Amino acid sequence: MDPVPRQHVLRxxxxxxxxxxxxxxxxxxxxxxxxxxxxxxGSAEVDDFVATLAHRFTRERLKAxxxxxxxxxxxxxxxxxxxxxxxxxxxxxxxxxxxxxxxLVAHSAGSTAAADVDPSVVAxxxxxxxxxxxxxxxxxxxxxxxxxxxxxxMGRSVGAVDVPDGILHLDWRVGDPTGAPLxxxxxxxxxxxxxxxxxxxxxxxxxxxxx
Numbered sequence: 001m002d003p004v005p006r007q008h009v010l011r012x013x014x015x016x017x018x019x020x021x022x023x024x025x026x027x028x029x030x031x032x033x034x035x036x037x038x039x040x041x042g043s044a045e046v047d048d049f050v051a052t053l054a055h056r057f058t059r060e061r062l063k064a065x066x067x068x069x070x071x072x073x074x075x076x077x078x079x080x081x082x083x084x085x086x087x088x089x090x091x092x093x094x095x096x097x098x099x100x101x102x103x104l105v106a107h108s109a110g111s112t113a114a115a116d117v118d119p120s121v122v123a124x125x126x127x128x129x130x131x132x133x134x135x136x137x138x139x140x141x142x143x144x145x146x147x148x149x150x151x152x153x154m155g156r157s158v159g160a161v162d163v164p165d166g167i168l169h170l171d172w173r174v175g176d177p178t179g180a181p182l183x184x185x186x187x188x189x190x191x192x193x194x195x196x197x198x199x200x201x202x203x204x205x206x207x208x209x210x211x
Contacts, residue, residue, distance in 0.1 A: 008051035009037060016059060023066050032065070032143075033058045039113065039139045057138050060107065064147030076203050077105045079148035081161055085110030085137040086118045087178040088154040091189055094130050095196045104203060107148070111158050113139040118178045120185045128189075150203070170199075 016029050036054040067077070078096055082089035089108030096106035114137040122132045140161070145151060150168045153161050157176060163169040172195055177185040 005051045009033060009054060012051065012055035012058070016055070016062065019059075020062055020066070023069075024062055028065075029058070029062065032061050036061065053136050053138075056136070057141075060138075061141050061143040064107075064141070064143040067147040068143070075103065075105045076149045077107070077147060078150045078152065078199070078203075079144055080106065080108045080152045080154060081140055081158055082108065082110050082154045083157050083159075083176065084112055084114030084178065085139070086114035086116065087121045087176060087185075088172075088174055088188065088192065090117050090121060090132060090135055090137075091125060091177070091192045092152065092154065092172075092196055094125060094132060094135070095128075095193050096200065098128075098130060099193075099196050100200045100204070104200060107144060109138055109140040109144055111140055111161065113137050114178070118185075120180065120182055121177055121189075124177075124182070124185050124189045127186075150199075152199070 013026075013029055013033050016024075016033070017026050020029065033054060036057045037050060040053050040057060041050050078093075080089035080092040080096075085108050089110065093106040093108040096104050100106075117132055117135045117137055122135075125132050145162070145167075146164055148167055150170065151161065151163045152170045152172055155171070155173050155176070161169075172192070174191050174195070175184065175188045177188040180188070
């Protein structure tokens, strides 16, 4: 990595060290950051961009890792796994946050990481008032899997996902909107929205029953 982007990464590690002081060691933060950079570098063209995304990706991974090492929070965490994290998972994650009014914590990842979120996906979500302008495609991490309460794979194309024991695994056979005509992307969005509403209702009912 060139010197300037490398400085961005080092500053990001300093920031994360402050944020996760007492939770993760500097060595752990460096290990996760370096792995995040390596995973994201193959899907982005500009090193500066990779450094910025690696900061966000590393932060998500560290939060998930902390969750596996400590007592589970009161909020249920749902991880949606797509193929490239450019379409289905992004839609499902965003809609879960909206339909649950933030009661559920939702994330998305891809069995392989695409370069960007599909522009048509961004457009059809904007139609619902959901802004995906800051969303980015990220690869699936072991930390995200271990930190989830529910893992939803988004169809056969995702491939085999090694979901840890004790975590609820659902598989949704939905179309892939990436690269599809706009009408098809809307159809997939609406199909996912229906499934998300059912999931939110089910998980909300389970939470109430456990209280």
